[in-house]
Amino acid sequence: MSNETGRMLLLDKPDGDLILHEFPLPDPAPGTVLARIELCGICGTDMHTWHAPQEAVFGVEYPISLGHEISAVITALGKDAKTDSVGKPIKKGDRIGLIPAIHCGQCYFCKIAKTPEKCTSWISYGTWAKADQEPHFTAGYSDYIYLSHPNSYFLKSDTTAERTAFLEPMAVVVHGLLHANIQPGDTVVVNGAGPIGLLTVAASKIAGASRVIATDKYNRTRLDLAREMGADLTMCHLDIPEEKDRKEFVYDNSFNLVGADVVINAVGVAAAFKESLGFVRDSGTMVEVGNFVDSGTIPFNPCKDLLERGIKIIGSFDNEALHFVRSMPLIADPRLPIEKLISHRVPLGAVPDVLTAIQKNEKYEGKEMVKVMMDPSMPEK
Numbered sequence: 001m002s003n004e005t006g007r008m009l010l011l012d013k014p015d016g017d018l019i020l021h022e023f024p025l026p027d028p029a030p031g032t033v034l035a036r037i038e039l040c041g042i043c044g045t046d047m048h049t050w051h052a053p054q055e056a057v058f059g060v061e062y063p064i065s066l067g068h069e070i071s072a073v074i075t076a077l078g079k080d081a082k083t084d085s086v087g088k089p090i091k092k093g094d095r096i097g098l099i100p101a102i103h104c105g106q107c108y109f110c111k112i113a114k115t116p117e118k119c120t121s122w123i124s125y126g127t128w129a130k131a132d133q134e135p136h137f138t139a140g141y142s143d144y145i146y147l148s149h150p151n152s153y154f155l156k157s158d159t160t161a162e163r164t165a166f167l168e169p170m171a172v173v174v175h176g177l178l179h180a181n182i183q184p185g186d187t188v189v190v191n192g193a194g195p196i197g198l199l200t201v202a203a204s205k206i207a208g209a210s211r212v213i214a215t216d217k218y219n220r221t222r223l224d225l226a227r228e229m230g231a232d233l234t235m236c237h238l239d240i241p242e243e244k245d246r247k248e249f250v251y252d253n254s255f256n257l258v259g260a261d262v263v264i265n266a267v268g269v270a271a272a273f274k275e276s277l278g279f280v281r282d283s284g285t286m287v288e289v290g291n292f293v294d295s296g297t298i299p300f301n302p303c304k305d306l307l308e309r310g311i312k313i314i315g316s317f318d319n320e321a322l323h324f325v326r327s328m329p330l331i332a333d334p335r336l337p338i339e340k341l342i343s344h345r346v347p348l349g350a351v352p353d354v355l356t357a358i359q360k361n362e363k364y365e366g367k368e369m370v371k372v373m374m375d376p377s378m379p380e381k
């Protein structure tokens with residue numbers, strides 16, 4: 001143990017308090033890495049985890065640590081820790097992005113189905129149980145991250161800290177795009193202009209979409225950003241309040257006037273899923289990314305809404321190593337101005353207030369939020 005310490009924000013109980021703790025920095029064990037956090041993106045998922053109902057977290061041992069969109073710089077390497085997870089040499093001072101989930105590599109989903117994101121015995125650096133016990137530094141709302149687990153997966157990053165902190169959300173996007181299978185000439189609708197929707201707009205263009213239409217319910221700031229990310233057209237519910245008119249807008253603006261070849265729903269509302277279905281052309285593809293938490297049910301007619309239309313509907317859940325490896329070149333691509341998505345930079349102690357503003361759908365410090373970055377080097381207010 002060194003004499004140095006680091007801070008970490010821990011949630012004491014379901015729907016409880018986020019409290020700053022201080023722990024001694026570990027000397028990294030053989031094969032492990034200690035890294036200083038430069039930035040951690042503040043994510044709505046953490047807000048949901050914070051306020052998860054008791055029954056949803058049954059069996060989880062609190063306190064837990066939170067924060068999973070991490071850019072960090074290696075400060076100490078254990079013996080034999082010589083490369084990142086794809087074999088690139090690493091040394092002290094190197095920047096890394098990491099895959100928060102630690103998949104077991106042995107279960108049916110890891111080994112046979114090859115969908116590790118559905119691993120049956122995963123843990124995550126984004127939500128770590130018994131986080132007041134060693135190994136400390138198990139998530140992003142912290143001064144350090146200690147990659148102590150043998151199945152940790154991390155990548156050396158040659159791009160900026162700002163871009164590296166988008167590695168995890170970009171991996172969510174890349175997972176969705178691999179399902180979407182965008183082809184040259186495609187019209188793509190991205191429904192929802194939150195951080196995931198905006199990154200999807202940018203990545204869709206790189207993936208070959210010829211026309212991208214971005215939509216948002218009320219947030220014009222985000223739709224302006226969507227244009228900067230490469231959207232050819234934007235549609236705001238404030239301008240087109242009727243759902244049937246919005247569908248018409250999509251059909252009229254799809255290249256072949258038949259609807260969108262691909263629709264990616266990035267809104268966490270059941271009604272948005274239904275609306276997205278209406279945007280897809282017959283025999284097109286819809287990918288659901290937005291409804292990450294249960295937002296209720298919708299009426300659905302298996303004959304009229306699915307079979308007769310011959311469409312594909314694919315749920316894209318979370319992400320895994322493959323998606324991170326494919327995301328690294330995207331976050332580093334100068335054609336994607338993704339740092340423009342950063343609306344705020346805040347110190348570690350501000351994370352609870354930001355999460356509360358996300359929950360209440362409010363501005364933070366008088367300014368519309370897109371992606372708020374926690375920077376632990378900032379002085380606390």
Ligand SMILES: [Zn+2]
Nearest residue numbers: 043045069169
């Ligand atoms: Zn996130």
Ligand SMILES: [Zn+2]
Nearest residue numbers: 104107110119
């Ligand atoms: Zn597994």
